[in-house]
Amino acid sequence: MRCMTPASTGPVSTGPVPIGPDLLACISRRAQTMTASAIREILKITQQPDVISFAGGLPAPELFPLDAVRQAAETALSKYGPAALQYSTTEGHLPLREWIAGRHGIPAANVQIVTGSQQGLDLLGKILIDEGDLVLVEAPTYLGALQSFQPYLPRYAEMPTDEGGIDVDALATLLAGLAAQGEKPKLLYAIPNFQNPTGRTLSLERRRRLVELTAQYGVLVIEDDPYGQLRFSGEALPSLYEIGLELAGDVDRNHVIYSSSFSKTLVPGLRDAWVEAAAPVITKLIQAKQGADLHTPTLNQMMITELLPLLPAQIETVKAAYRERGAHMLSQMDEFFPAGVTYTRPQGGMFLWVTLPEGVDTVALLPRAVENKVAYVPGQPFFALGGGANTMRMSYSSATPEQITQGMRALGATFREALG
Amino acid sequence: MRCMTPASTGPVSTGPVPIGPDLLACISRRAQTMTASAIREILKITQQPDVISFAGGLPAPELFPLDAVRQAAETALSKYGPAALQYSTTEGHLPLREWIAGRHGIPAANVQIVTGSQQGLDLLGKILIDEGDLVLVEAPTYLGALQSFQPYLPRYAEMPTDEGGIDVDALATLLAGLAAQGEKPKLLYAIPNFQNPTGRTLSLERRRRLVELTAQYGVLVIEDDPYGQLRFSGEALPSLYEIGLELAGDVDRNHVIYSSSFSKTLVPGLRDAWVEAAAPVITKLIQAKQGADLHTPTLNQMMITELLPLLPAQIETVKAAYRERGAHMLSQMDEFFPAGVTYTRPQGGMFLWVTLPEGVDTVALLPRAVENKVAYVPGQPFFALGGGANTMRMSYSSATPEQITQGMRALGATFREALG
Numbered sequence: 001m002r003c004m005t006p007a008s009t010g011p012v013s014t015g016p017v018p019i020g021p022d023l024l025a026c027i028s029r030r031a032q033t034m035t036a037s038a039i040r041e042i043l044k045i046t047q048q049p050d051v052i053s054f055a056g057g058l059p060a061p062e063l064f065p066l067d068a069v070r071q072a073a074e075t076a077l078s079k080y081g082p083a084a085l086q087y088s089t090t091e092g093h094l095p096l097r098e099w100i101a102g103r104h105g106i107p108a109a110n111v112q113i114v115t116g117s118q119q120g121l122d123l124l125g126k127i128l129i130d131e132g133d134l135v136l137v138e139a140p141t142y143l144g145a146l147q148s149f150q151p152y153l154p155r156y157a158e159m160p161t162d163e164g165g166i167d168v169d170a171l172a173t174l175l176a177g178l179a180a181q182g183e184k185p186k187l188l189y190a191i192p193n194f195q196n197p198t199g200r201t202l203s204l205e206r207r208r209r210l211v212e213l214t215a216q217y218g219v220l221v222i223e224d225d226p227y228g229q230l231r232f233s234g235e236a237l238p239s240l241y242e243i244g245l246e247l248a249g250d251v252d253r254n255h256v257i258y259s260s261s262f263s264k265t266l267v268p269g270l271r272d273a274w275v276e277a278a279a280p281v282i283t284k285l286i287q288a289k290q291g292a293d294l295h296t297p298t299l300n301q302m303m304i305t306e307l308l309p310l311l312p313a314q315i316e317t318v319k320a321a322y323r324e325r326g327a328h329m330l331s332q333m334d335e336f337f338p339a340g341v342t343y344t345r346p347q348g349g350m351f352l353w354v355t356l357p358e359g360v361d362t363v364a365l366l367p368r369a370v371e372n373k374v375a376y377v378p379g380q381p382f383f384a385l386g387g388g389a390n391t392m393r394m395s396y397s398s399a400t401p402e403q404i405t406q407g408m409r410a411l412g413a414t415f416r417e418a419l420g
Numbered sequence: 421m422r423c424m425t426p427a428s429t430g431p432v433s434t435g436p437v438p439i440g441p442d443l444l445a446c447i448s449r450r451a452q453t454m455t456a457s458a459i460r461e462i463l464k465i466t467q468q469p470d471v472i473s474f475a476g477g478l479p480a481p482e483l484f485p486l487d488a489v490r491q492a493a494e495t496a497l498s499k500y501g502p503a504a505l506q507y508s509t510t511e512g513h514l515p516l517r518e519w520i521a522g523r524h525g526i527p528a529a530n531v532q533i534v535t536g537s538q539q540g541l542d543l544l545g546k547i548l549i550d551e552g553d554l555v556l557v558e559a560p561t562y563l564g565a566l567q568s569f570q571p572y573l574p575r576y577a578e579m580p581t582d583e584g585g586i587d588v589d590a591l592a593t594l595l596a597g598l599a600a601q602g603e604k605p606k607l608l609y610a611i612p613n614f615q616n617p618t619g620r621t622l623s624l625e626r627r628r629r630l631v632e633l634t635a636q637y638g639v640l641v642i643e644d645d646p647y648g649q650l651r652f653s654g655e656a657l658p659s660l661y662e663i664g665l666e667l668a669g670d671v672d673r674n675h676v677i678y679s680s681s682f683s684k685t686l687v688p689g690l691r692d693a694w695v696e697a698a699a700p701v702i703t704k705l706i707q708a709k710q711g712a713d714l715h716t717p718t719l720n721q722m723m724i725t726e727l728l729p730l731l732p733a734q735i736e737t738v739k740a741a742y743r744e745r746g747a748h749m750l751s752q753m754d755e756f757f758p759a760g761v762t763y764t765r766p767q768g769g770m771f772l773w774v775t776l777p778e779g780v781d782t783v784a785l786l787p788r789a790v791e792n793k794v795a796y797v798p799g800q801p802f803f804a805l806g807g808g809a810n811t812m813r814m815s816y817s818s819a820t821p822e823q824i825t826q827g828m829r830a831l832g833a834t835f836r837e838a839l840g
Contacts, residue, residue, distance in 0.1 A: 003606065003638065003640070004638035004639070004640065004675060022700070023640075023673070023675070023698050023700035023701060024700040026548060026606065026607075026640055026700075026701075027547055027548065027700070027701075027704050028546065028547055028548055028549055028550045028553075028572070029550050030546065030547075030550075031546060031547035031548075031704045031707070031708060034547075034704060034707040034708060034711065035707065036706070036707055036710070037710060040710075058506060058507060059506075061501075061502035061503065061505070061506050062502065064502045064505050064506075066497060066501065066502060066505070069497065069505060070493070070494065070497050073490070073493040073494075073497075074490065074493075074494075077486060077489065077490050077493075081481075081486065082481035082482065082484045082486060083481065084689060085481070085484050085486070085489060085687035085688070085689040085690065086478060086479075086481050086484070086687070086688060086689050087478055087683075087688045087689065088689065090460075115535055115691075115713045115717070116713050116714055118711070118712070118713050118714045119712060119713040122711055122712045122713070126448070126450065126451065126571060127447055127448055127450075127451035127454075128446060128447065128448055128451075129448055130448045130449050130450075133448075144711070144714070147710060147711040148711045148712070150711065151546060151708065151711065152448070186423065186446065187446075218423065218424035219424070220423070220424065220443075220446055253443070255424060255443070263507075267505035267506070268505070268506060268507045269504060269505035269506050269507065269508065269717060269718035269719055270505065270717055270718075270719060271535075271713065271714075271715075271716070271717040278443050280442070280443040280444040280446075280447070281443060281446075281447075284447050284451045284454060286456070287451070287454040287455065287456055288451060288454060288571070290456070290457060290460075290567060291454065291538070291542055291564070291567040291568045291570065291571065292538070292539060292542045292568070292712070293534075293535045293536050293538050293539040293542070293691065293713075294536055294538045294564070294691075295691075296691075297535070297689060297690055297691040297717055297720055298689035298690075299689055299690060299720075300717055300719075300720065
């Protein structure tokens, strides 16, 4: 397994050394499987002037509490002095961990601060996934999770989903079938609230059944919950983590691991998120985090802590905006989309999911949409095992009413053309 | 390879589910090999009141440009508004990358911003190291690099070192011997300037020879250079990266990868560092970074950019302090240490290295030192393959003259006791 070819076997030459043939051959096997995010590539073609894009997944920047963040930086630097800029503990800023732990009534020792929940997923992949381990994911699922897990070379199995998210009866059948083949999944990855990309939410009954089934079959669960606090309609539901806690009766025996973030409720650019897990998992997570970046930036954690009193009001602001934008997008879809095009009606979060009739290819359709000055993300990259060619994700979080109206009109026209 | 035992094969029970036996059994093989930093554990016993500790590796916090950082936060938030708090590109803030690239006269496209150079090492391990790949390291080397690489399950070979750092003649022999066995190292990891832990610096002649030898044998080089700008005596030397660039004649064919950081020159708590590398490496680094944490915090990168005009003066301040502290520590060692104890005389950086007579065990000696109210880090954890029981690392970066005098007196007394 040679990577660079030796420059020469004789004496060292004095001119430029013919290194090669190819540094690429030095890249590890796991990294050979990495690709740039498909979305990232797609976003490039959508970033033309005058194109209204619903392709991104950005929180609304005009709602960021800019002055409060400025004040939080000031306060953290005054309160902690140089300690706000010094190396700090791998586990994270204790007052922040205590606040997070308080939400679920667990010890702060079970909370690890991470540099964005993307890092939480990467570290969980690192400490849990051996090459070839079977990972259960929703179809479709969060693309970023697939990117985080991929370097650890898992195999994927897709859980069937319907309008209510994961179909737990089908999951029971899947698990029984796998068990009959002697296959045991290592973990199940799920986003129960306002899923990215579909906007779907798992019912309480399904949550209970999912937690029981995974306990029964001995499958770890990673619950990714960045949007849970952004529910703008319907009743709040307990997390898989809380159900798991009740079932296990012991925080250190809960087989559900919880991941969440301040990116969607406060601001994403400070990169502050966390993982809650049983001691055997948290212990390894700390060790992995230490090797991965020592700790999350000190000042940022202190700033987020200073912003916590503002959080409830900020969440209300964000929810009100996303409720209005989501409702407006749906009303415009109702008005402009042709028959045969269906879409989800999220109860929170930032995304909804559009399904076109079978046979329509949303990747092929995108250049046409861009000509019509509107953009979306094709759904296909969100499927671990392919498929979903006739689907797309739309984000309403950072669009104005005018952009939504104009965009849905243009998209409706594009669909009509495609459907003949 | 079962991890959790299924709770039951019959109907789901209603009470607490007997999950287990052990979540630990779910931990991946690579994570089973992770351990908490030995230093971290050692630091705990040194953190007693009244103990003067030279064990840590913290930059001097009283030198942090606190007001300038406060102003930089203010300026970045005013200049960029919500964009300072939004998601941003994986590669990093362009003005910062351009400034970094300018130092070596390379394109910004060859610079990746990372969340502390620890992350750079982790990502380089991820994209370069396959299980079993041979990695050449100094003996001793930076413990954190071993922690970063470990999850990717390399084998290590140690390069012999002497007072001048890596012994390049011995390296030539080592490479020839490995080649004769059909073994080709994947990469060589080195800290040429004021090495952590020894404080040693590689001469220009050795640098040239190291770069040529690795090119000749087709071995990638990771040059870790967090301290290079903190030279307080002697002449500045070209980096391995610069020598590699000259040799290759093309930034995208340079087999040396460069890693550095703002942690030791400005502040560590913002976690801003970078990697410079040829396109085939940078391309994979970007993809790995995207899966690992999407991007380094936006505001922090903008703050560091605002602080760049201050950097030359700040470096002078830090160098002056470390020059004085280092010189004082050496003078006190000269005065208080018994014959038979030797130590390095660094030309920069934060560390020096003490070698006791063979047979003395610095791990066993540490509790005695702590009784004498002084602490150090035993040298053994810095060796990839063990050894170094009679060595220790001392940091002079954040100690007062009084602490240094008192500490060296106490350590000298401890040594005398040990040496009988």
